[in-house]
Amino acid sequence: xxxxxxxxxxxxxxxxxxxxxxxxxxxxxxxxxxxxxxxxxxxxxxxxxxxxxxxxxxxxxxxxxxxxxxxxxxxxxxxxxxxxxxxxxxxxxxxxxxxxxxxxxxxxxxxxxxxxxxxxxxxxxxxxxxxxxxxxxxxxxxxxxxxxxxxxxx
Amino acid sequence: xxxxxxxxxxxxxxxxxxxxxxxxxxxxxxxxxxxxxxxxxxxxxxxxxxxxxxxxxxxxxxxxxxxxxxxxxxxxxxxxxxxxxxxxxxxxxxxxxxxxxxxxxxxxxxxxxxxxxxxxxxxxxxxxxxxxxxxxxxxxxxxxxxxxxxxxxxxxxxxxxxxxxxxxxx
Numbered sequence: 001x002x003x004x005x006x007x008x009x010x011x012x013x014x015x016x017x018x019x020x021x022x023x024x025x026x027x028x029x030x031x032x033x034x035x036x037x038x039x040x041x042x043x044x045x046x047x048x049x050x051x052x053x054x055x056x057x058x059x060x061x062x063x064x065x066x067x068x069x070x071x072x073x074x075x076x077x078x079x080x081x082x083x084x085x086x087x088x089x090x091x092x093x094x095x096x097x098x099x100x101x102x103x104x105x106x107x108x109x110x111x112x113x114x115x116x117x118x119x120x121x122x123x124x125x126x127x128x129x130x131x132x133x134x135x136x137x138x139x140x141x142x143x144x145x146x147x148x149x150x151x152x153x154x
Numbered sequence: 155x156x157x158x159x160x161x162x163x164x165x166x167x168x169x170x171x172x173x174x175x176x177x178x179x180x181x182x183x184x185x186x187x188x189x190x191x192x193x194x195x196x197x198x199x200x201x202x203x204x205x206x207x208x209x210x211x212x213x214x215x216x217x218x219x220x221x222x223x224x225x226x227x228x229x230x231x232x233x234x235x236x237x238x239x240x241x242x243x244x245x246x247x248x249x250x251x252x253x254x255x256x257x258x259x260x261x262x263x264x265x266x267x268x269x270x271x272x273x274x275x276x277x278x279x280x281x282x283x284x285x286x287x288x289x290x291x292x293x294x295x296x297x298x299x300x301x302x303x304x305x306x307x308x309x310x311x312x313x314x315x316x317x318x319x320x321x322x323x324x
Contacts, residue, residue, distance in 0.1 A: 024256055025256060026259075135276070
């Protein structure tokens with residue numbers, strides 16, 4: 001009974017995880033996962049090329065980045081079904097919209113949520129005409145700190 | 155032999171003592187039973203067999219009971235261990251190389267490649283945000299340019315004090 005309860009609790013908490021797991025081995029997608037050690041990215045991330053100390057600390061507190069990309073795809077139906085599925089994950093996971101940018105054929109939507117003890121998740125959905133990327137970042141930081149990752153570079 | 159006949163009569167009337175019944179049983183257990191008593195032999199043997207069966211049942215119950223108990227003990231122990239392992243893995247998932255890429259269903263375990271790929275995608279998003287959030291920069295510029303305006307009330311207060319001082323001096 002205890003095992004079942006624990007198992008159901010764990011699976012319930014991993015909706016976005018399930019989403020990524022589902023498409024990770026799908027040949028139409030490219031799946032990338034980067035764990036701890038984001039400091040390696042810090043020096044070359046952003047147009048400024050150099051992040052300040054605070055920015056590096058924030059990046060170092062990220063516990064993982066997962067990226068799912070659909071490249072050179074004219075399959076609008078697939079894109080839309082993936083977006084619909086992700087919308088459901090975002091709704092059920094009670095993410096809040098942080099940024100919505102629409103530029104000609106490109107859209108960037110950023111969603112955010114905290115899951116207690118400053119544990120945060122950020123989902124970035126970037127969509128162009130033939131390409132779509134879904135980036136999921138999580139770490140021990142506040143919404144403002146996670147937003148800083150981008151604001152310090154742009 | 156008369157004793158046996160008397161005891162049998164007493165037995166069928168239900169008036170024998172336990173001792174007398176045991177005596178009869180031991181008599182019929184022996185092979186040297188008189189021919190006139192042969193008809194009763196099977197009856198007393200049945201009693202013996204039933205008694206033996208009951209004994210055997212009790213023995214088997216005694217043997218089965220610890221087995222059942224052991225089964226439950228083992229089940230509880232195994233469940234406990236499984237629950238503990240689940241909690242451990244739940245709290246601390248097995249550490250493994252988390253940096254990899256899956257392209258066309260093929261897993262490439264190359265940390266550098268994975269990080270570069272992640273970097274490229276993050277930079278794309280960063281650039282889009284940079285281009286589209288430029289108007290916000292203008293707001294920040296206006297805000298910082300307006301900082302001196304905030305000081306007007308302070309300047310006004312100081313001027314009033316100076317005026318008061320001048321008036322008092324005159």
